[in-house]
Amino acid sequence: MSTLLSPFQFGSLTLKNRIVMSPMCQYSVTAKDGKPNDWHALHYGSRAAGGVGLIIMEMTGVKPDGRISDYDLGIWSDEHIEAFARIADTAHQFGAKIGVQLGHAGRKAQDAPVPVAPSPIAFDGEGYREPQAMTEDDIKRVIEAYAKGAQRAVKAGMDTVELHGAHGYLIHQFQSAYTNQRKDIYGEDRARFGVEVIQAVKAELPASMPLIFRISAQEYVTDGYDLAYAQTLCQAYAKGGVDLFDVSSGGEGPIGSAGRPGIQPGYQIPLAHGIKMATQKPVMAVGKMEDPYLAESTLGNGYADLIAIGRELLRDPYYALHAAQKLGDAIDAPKQYARAF
Numbered sequence: 386m387s388t389l390l391s392p393f394q395f396g397s398l399t400l401k402n403r404i405v406m407s408p409m410c411q412y413s414v415t416a417k418d419g420k421p422n423d424w425h426a427l428h429y430g431s432r433a434a435g436g437v438g439l440i441i442m443e444m445t446g447v448k449p450d451g452r453i454s455d456y457d458l459g460i461w462s463d464e465h466i467e468a469f470a471r472i473a474d475t476a477h478q479f480g481a482k483i484g485v486q487l488g489h490a491g492r493k494a495q496d497a498p499v500p501v502a503p504s505p506i507a508f509d510g511e512g513y514r515e516p517q518a519m520t521e522d523d524i525k526r527v528i529e530a531y532a533k534g535a536q537r538a539v540k541a542g543m544d545t546v547e548l549h550g551a552h553g554y555l556i557h558q559f560q561s562a563y564t565n566q567r568k569d570i571y572g573e574d575r576a577r578f579g580v581e582v583i584q585a586v587k588a589e590l591p592a593s594m595p596l597i598f599r600i601s602a603q604e605y606v607t608d609g610y611d612l613a614y615a616q617t618l619c620q621a622y623a624k625g626g627v628d629l630f631d632v633s634s635g636g637e638g639p640i641g642s643a644g645r646p647g648i649q650p651g652y653q654i655p656l657a658h659g660i661k662m663a664t665q666k667p668v669m670a671v672g673k674m675e676d677p678y679l680a681e682s683t684l685g686n687g688y689a690d691l692i693a694i695g696r697e698l699l700r701d702p703y704y705a706l707h708a709a710q711k712l713g714d715a716i717d718a719p720k721q722y723a724r725a726f
Contacts, residue, residue, distance in 0.1 A: 390403075393690065393691060403684060404680075406437045407698070408442060408443045409696075410444055410457060411424065413425065413456065414455070421458060426475060429476060430479070438705070440483045441693075444486050445458040446460070447459075451488070451490055451555070452497075469538065473544075485538045492516040499516075502518065533589075539589065539591065539594070547596075547598065548582060548596070548597070553635075553636040553637040561604065561609070583598070600632055601633055604637050606639060608643070615660065620663055623664045628667075630660050630669070631668070631693060632689075633672065651679050655688075661689065671692075
């Protein structure tokens with residue numbers, strides 16, 4: 386058996402393989418109420434039937450005005466639990482595990498009446514407004530919203546929770562000098578907000594349920610932070626309670642002197658490996674990782690423990706089955722589809 390198709394266990398999370406569906410926004414909440422609907426059931430259910438080991442649902446707002454748009458998922462009310470439970474139940478029927486990515490868009494909340502952020506600095510792009518700087522009371526309320534979101538995710542039957550600390554959203558905004566110019570305790574220690582969110586969420590999870598954190602391990606704006614800084618952030622986050630890191634990069638603003646993102650397959654593998662070495666925690670690598678041989682090499686060389694697949698799983702719901710074919714592994718197809726393999 387290839388490493389890619391081998392099981393992975395961490396705490397209560399036991400995966401049948403090491404293929405993870407990366408969270409990708411669907412912008413498909415037709416009623417603007419934040420609840421998953423038939424589209425989400427079909428979208429995530431088909432990837433579970435297609436053999437993915439772990440599905441991480443798209444960024445889900447812990448507050449209504451913390452979503453990227455009004456067409457994104459939310460989990461700010463107990464009324465959302467039943468709809469998320471339906472998605473979890475479907476995934477479990479096909480042997481997949483599933484988690485939800487909790488997030489807050491901060492200054493990138495395009496439909497919020499008044500977006501909020503660590504500092505009143507607008508995102509550089511069309512349609513973005515200057516946000517209101519959060520007070521310490523605002524910060525406490527958002528941290529509580531993350532905790533309540535995690536509580537609801539557990540009640541919905543999720544197997545894990547991921548926190549979105551990447552791509553220029555609120556936790557990333559606090560951890561970056563580019564967007565956090567505060568003079569209080571959250572500016573003096575830019576990891577503090579992330580740590581407090583982690584601790585609040587961790588307190589709501591079963592003791593054996595791993596907490597995942599998505600980190601942008603490199604910024605690309607002028608004077609943006611580098612891997613060494615991200616390693617110090619992740620060490621603080623690991624101490625706060627993160628069990629596994631999902632390592633990405635960028636998203637904070639316009640490309641500047643810090644360089645451009647790579648375009649080659651696996652361009653973020655060194656970032657994942659760097660976080661793994663700094664924290665001694667499992668990591669998932671993401672970013673043009675769809676070639677099964679590249680994924681297998683990354684795992685076999687110890688650079689990462691899981692492989693997150695994004696756009697390729699939009700193109701091919703049965704990516705995991707096709708990867709098994711290519712690597713010569715046994716194919717765990719649903720019985721209804723077995724004759725096709």
